[in-house]
Amino acid sequence: ETGAAAGDKLLSVCMNSKRHKQEPGPEDELYQECRPWEDNACCTRSTSWEAHLEEPLLFNFSMMHCGLLTPACRKHFIQAICFHECSPNLGPWIQPVVPNGQEEQRVWGVPLCQEDCEDWWRACHSSLTCKSNWLHGWDWSEEKKHCPAHEPCLPFSYHFPTPDDLCEKIWNNTFKASPERRNSGRCLQKWFEPTLSNPNVEVALHFAHHHHHHHH
Template identity: 25%
Template sequence: MFGKITVVTILLGLFANHGKSALMSPSCPRGDYQKESPSGQEHLAACKQYTCNSCCFENITTQLAIMPIQQVGKLNYEQCGKLTDACSTQHTYLQCLYQCSPNLYPWMIESTRKLIAIPLCASFCDQWFFTCSADMTCAPGDGNWKTGLNKGFDASGNPVDACQPGVICRNYTETYGSGEVLCNNIWGTLFKYSTDTNNCIDPSNPTHNSEVVKSINSSYTTSICETEVYTDTGMIIGIVFGVLGGIFLIAAGIAFYMRQKKNKKPAGKSAPAKPTSEEMSTLRVQPSADTPPNTREGSDIAED
């Protein structure tokens, strides 16, 4: 009897550990622009903090690199006119988090890979609301974009995102009234407002998010690029070679100027001409005043 109980206990323990491992294993949300599991070295046009370990493919980040944000997939961010740059930045943070972050799997339903109730930091939600307070949005009374936006394609195949019948454009202040209502409603049940600073997710701070996931699952070490790693390497190389090239050109110009100055002759003066052979033949050496006269040349002088 004891042996059977021990075996059953061991099997239940293995099953429980396996279930936990499967639930906590790094994976990506199910989407048109996302991988099944995170990997590195994608050439991302935006969201470069996730280059070392991303859930997204490059194609979606080309849309997220536009400022202000205009369209992501079927979602038209210009539903009620262009967003301000400040509001656009907040939305880009959120899209990068959702599309690219490898650190959202603790809030994922394993069977469907659907995310739910991601705890967004209150500080981020409040900043999001503040920066977008005067921007316009097309949303029903509760501000849920999932029900207030009419996503699809027009006859030409272009994505559309018009307000549904009875829904009008209003600013964020009228629609939400606070950062808490904004985070709790704009994407349905995807996010929730959290004041727990040690366990909330901040879309603008991937390093913090990595630490939060480590506290949940210490066996998984996340990988987030530091600023110096994901800064555009090509741009840095171009700047370095540009500076070196400029220094070389300046040095060459100075050397050329000094050489020209050294070889330049004073104006109005020229080197004396070399005498001709005829002139050389007529030259005679004149005796100096101290040289005694030759007696033979003086013999014709009459003596007294």
């Protein structure tokens, strides 16, 4: 297989998961924070709506486990979910969920720009949580996610002393905190103005080529 074809497989693709479309394409009415991806999205309109629920079905976590997040904090979480569900630019970071598995995929180590981690962290500073890893270890009694016994609700800054901690721990290394800044072409923005073109396209291109030269 030619190098170009191998690299192209990493561009404009959707991960293989229950909610993602098989391939990206235009969506005319994505909801609120998911709107930036309308030109080319891996999410459907209904997934974009689900991303905004208080108990997102998507990552199986509750945004209300220690009471309401501040509106600014919650908005960052919704943007992060929209990015994960809708972005067609995550190809270089897609991995099988089970090693050597063919079926379900996830993303791993997606490099978020420094400002994205900082803004998210700042917005959530006064919100409360009982855990640093929101993917695992919840108490599932009564079908809802509760804090584990003896895990009190504490400020985010206790569980996430730095912006990097928040980006990397919250969904178990789905994201990596990049030292690079927005518009460097070396990191992904978890949200961008819907009227602008998608800044992550060129970043995926850079990493796809980089990935190609290292792995073949």
